[in-house]
Amino acid sequence: MKHVIDIPEDVKTTSGKTAPQPYRPVADVTPELAQIVVYYPEGSVPATIYVDRELQSVLLPGQFTVLCAAPGAHAVESWFNDHPAYQGKQNPLQQLNAESAQTYFIQVNPGTSGNTAALEERSRAEALLSKMHKQTKIINRASQVKTCDYVNNSGVVLIQEQVLFRFAASNAAGIFAESRNKLDEVVKFTKKANNVSEIQIVGYTDAIGSREANQRLSEARADTVRSLLIEKGIKPELINNTTGKGIAQSAEGCGTSASQQAAGCNVNSRRVEILVKSH
Incomplete structure (x- = not known):
């Protein structure tokens, strides 16, 4: 029991x-x-x-x-x-x-x-x-x-967070509540810092579906996070590196059918990573 x-x-x-x-x-x-x-x-x-x-x-x-x-x-x-x-x-x-x-x-x-x-x-x-x-x-x-x-290894100060999405979702409503809090933390950090040079955003997906569809989905997730950061007051010129990389490495070897969407390796692969770099 x-x-x-x-x-x-x-x-x-x-x-x-x-x-x-x-x-x-x-x-x-x-x-x-x-x-x-x-x-x-x-x-x-x-x-x-x-x-x-x-x-x-x-x-x-x-x-x-x-x-x-x-x-x-x-x-x-x-x-x-x-x-x-x-x-x-x-x-x-x-x-x-x-x-x-x-x-x-x-x-x-x-x-x-x-x-x-x-x-x-x-x-x-x-x-x-x-x-x-x-x-x-x-x-x-x-x-x-x-x-x-x-x-990081080159001595550049940074803060890194990841935003998790629900299965197949790419819009703001598909972001988990805890990840929304992380977005707020990124915004707070960036506004307080006076030496931020770049915000890098990279989208990923799980292994369910075709690679072509997942590539588009990863790009859409990255674009959503970029838009949310700008809506919260981050200058667009700071976010000049937004990409989608398709299926995350963490999803390789994980289940590829829709019935396996709750597997941990798939859940944690449906994400967008945010890297704030400073001078």
């Missing part, structure tokens, strides 16, 4: 269904930030994640969350059955001394009460994370959490 794990009633969640997002190795962050990956491989009850005494997320077994904060000391903890005392808010027990441009992995170990979070090496953490999915339902309330800004 499959057991249902309930999220506390007082935790605010996003509405609607969102597609599962598998873990992808995180890139290096800029010197102004430190990055923290909190993951919960197995257990029986939800784990509430606090950052500096404020709610960041609630993880179910098999979920992870990625957050960034300014370098320095931060209380990052997981608590089981914290209601109604909220000890994680009132009495944090441990601090992470986060250094500039560093990434930390914190594992939530099984338990039913108290805090079980512990630092783990990246290689061991990512071996477990490869089978896990990102937490997308809980709305962050931690004021010290910041949007992660990444550095």
